Amino acid sequence: MRPELIADQTALDRCLDVVWEAPTAALDTEFVRVSTFYPKPGLLQLAVGPQIWLIDPISGLDWTRLSQWLSAQSQCIFHAAAEDYEVLYRLTGALPGRVFDTQIAAALLTPTPSLSLQALVEQQLGITLEKGETRSDWTQRPLSASQLHYAAEDVRVLEPLADRLKAQLDRLDRLAWMSEEMEGVLLRVKAHIEGGDIETQVARFGNAWRLSERSMARLYALVGWREDAARRHDRPRKQVLSDQSLFHLTTLKGPTRHHQLVSEAGLSERQADRYGRELQALLAESDEAPPRPSPPPPLSKRQKSQLDTLQQAISKIATAHAIAPEVLAKKRDLIAVLDGRGWQPTGWRKELIGEVIDAFN
Numbered sequence: 001m002r003p004e005l006i007a008d009q010t011a012l013d014r015c016l017d018v019v020w021e022a023p024t025a026a027l028d029t030e031f032v033r034v035s036t037f038y039p040k041p042g043l044l045q046l047a048v049g050p051q052i053w054l055i056d057p058i059s060g061l062d063w064t065r066l067s068q069w070l071s072a073q074s075q076c077i078f079h080a081a082a083e084d085y086e087v088l089y090r091l092t093g094a095l096p097g098r099v100f101d102t103q104i105a106a107a108l109l110t111p112t113p114s115l116s117l118q119a120l121v122e123q124q125l126g127i128t129l130e131k132g133e134t135r136s137d138w139t140q141r142p143l144s145a146s147q148l149h150y151a152a153e154d155v156r157v158l159e160p161l162a163d164r165l166k167a168q169l170d171r172l173d174r175l176a177w178m179s180e181e182m183e184g185v186l187l188r189v190k191a192h193i194e195g196g197d198i199e200t201q202v203a204r205f206g207n208a209w210r211l212s213e214r215s216m217a218r219l220y221a222l223v224g225w226r227e228d229a230a231r232r233h234d235r236p237r238k239q240v241l242s243d244q245s246l247f248h249l250t251t252l253k254g255p256t257r258h259h260q261l262v263s264e265a266g267l268s269e270r271q272a273d274r275y276g277r278e279l280q281a282l283l284a285e286s287d288e289a290p291p292r293p294s295p296p297p298p299l300s301k302r303q304k305s306q307l308d309t310l311q312q313a314i315s316k317i318a319t320a321h322a323i324a325p326e327v328l329a330k331k332r333d334l335i336a337v338l339d340g341r342g343w344q345p346t347g348w349r350k351e352l353i354g355e356v357i358d359a360f361n
Contacts, residue, residue: 003052003152007059015046015053016065019074022048026077026158027096029087030138030151037230037237039087042138043147045155052152057091058139067092077158079103079117085189095189102158104181105165108174113324121157124164129153177348196227203332205247209298213291215250221286222246222279229275241271249283256280296339303338306360310334313356321352328353337361 006012019025026047031039041057055061070076070088076096078084080103089095106120107113118129133150169175191197201223202208208219226246230237248265249256261272261279299307311325311334318325328349336343337360344361345353 001050001052003054003148005054005056005148006061007056009061012055012061013065015055016069018048018051019046020065020069022074024048024075024077024159024162026155026162027084027088028078028151028155028158029084030136030147031083031087032137032139033083035236035239037234038090039083040139041087041091043143043151044087044091045151047155047159049159052156054148054151058141063092067094070094070096073097075100077102077162079120079154079158079161080114081185082189086193089193095186095193099182099186100162100166100178101182101185102161102165104185105162105169105178107327108177108181108323109165109168109172111318111322111324113327117154117157121161124161125157127157129157174348180347196224196231198224198227201227203295205243207247209295211250211294213293214287216292216294217289218250218283218286219247220292221282221289222249225278225282229278241275242266245271249279252283256283296341299335299338306338307334310337310356310360314353317352317356329357 004011004015006015026045028045029041030043030045031041033039044055044057046053046055070092071094075098077100079101081099081101085095102117102120103115106115115123118131121127121129130150130153133147136144136147136150138147166175169178188197192200198220202220205219208216211219222241223246226237226241229235229240233240245266249261252260252264256279258272258276261267261276262269267275311331314328314334315325318328329345333343333345337357342361343357344350345357
C-alpha cells in the first residue's frame with residue numbers, strides 16, 4: 001500500500017480514526033538538531049499494518065487527538081526512541097503510554113547492545129534498508145521522493161520486526177524484562193524532558209571529586225541554570241556554557257567580575273555580556289545554599305583490581321544469557337559498588353547478578 005503524505009487537518013483526522021482503533025502502531029520521526037536545544041520536527045511517520053502515513057509537522061496541524069492517543073494504552077513501536085520522545089513531546093505535549101522499543105528488545109536477546117535499525121532488520125528480517133537520507137535536512141520543503149521513500153521504509157518494518165522480537169523474548173521468558181526496561185526508560189525520559197535530569201548531568205563531571213562541598217553546591221546551581229538558559233534561548237547546552245567554563249566557575253573566589261568570567265572561567269566576551277549578571281547573582285546565591293557532598297575520588301589500585309574481578313563475573317553471567325555485559329551493569333554502576341556509593345541492581349538484573357554485587361558491597 002502506497003504511503004499517504006498528510007499536510008492538512010482533514011487527512012490527519014482520517015488517519016487518526018484508523019490509528020485509534022488499532023491495538024498497535026509503529027512510529028518514527030525525522031528532525032533536525034544542529035544549533036538548537038529543541039529538535040526541529042521534519043516528519044512524523046505512522047504505520048498500522050500495511051498503511052503508512054507521512055505527516056508534515058510544519059503544516060500547522062492540530063495535534064490534540066494525537067496527544068490523546070499517545071497518552072492512551074495502545075502500544076507504540078519505535079526503534080531507539082530517545083529522541084523521538086522529545087520530538088513528540090515538543091509537538092503534542094504528550095509521551096506515549098506503552099512502548100515497545102526494538103533496539104531495547106534486541107539488547108535483551110543479543111550480545112550487541114545498540115544495533116542500528118538497518119543492522120537489526122537485516123539480521124532479523126533479511127531486508128536491506130537504504131541509508132542515503134539519514135543526514136537529510138528534513139525541514140526543507142518539498143521533501144524529495146527519496147526522502148519520503150526512506151522515511152516510509154523505516155516505519156514499514158517496525159511491526160514485523162517487533163513481532164519477531166516479541167516471539168523470541170517470549171521463548172526465553174524475557175517479556176517481563178522488556179516491560180521493566182520500558183517502564184524505566186519512560187521514567188528517565190520524563191525526568192530528562194521535564195527538568196533536564198540535573199543529577200545525571202552533574203555525574204558526568206568526572207573531576208567533581210576534587211571540589212569542596214561549597215563548590216559542589218555551585219556546580220549543581222550552574223548545571224541547573226545552564227539547563228534553564230538552554231531551554232529559554234533554544235541553544236545547545238554547551239553553546240550556552242561549556243563544561244570547562246562551568247567547572248571553572250565553581251572555584252572562582254570572591255565577587256565575580258566581568259573580566260574574571262572571561263580570563264579565569266573562559267567565557268567569550270559575548271557570553272559574559274549576555275549571561276554575566278545572571279551568573280554573578282547565581283554564584284552569590286549558591287554560596288548561601290546548603291553544601292553538597294563531593295563524589296568519591298577515583299578508584300585505588302586495590303579497587304581497580306576488584307573492578308576487574310567484578311567485571312569478569314558479570315561478563316560470565318552475560319555470556320551465559322547471550323547478552324552484553326553492559327546491559328546487565330554499566331561500568332559506572334560497578335564503580336559505584338566499589339567506591340562507597342553502594343549501587344544495587346533491581347528487578348530482573350537483581351535476580352541475575354544480585355549475589356555477585358552483594359559480595360562486593
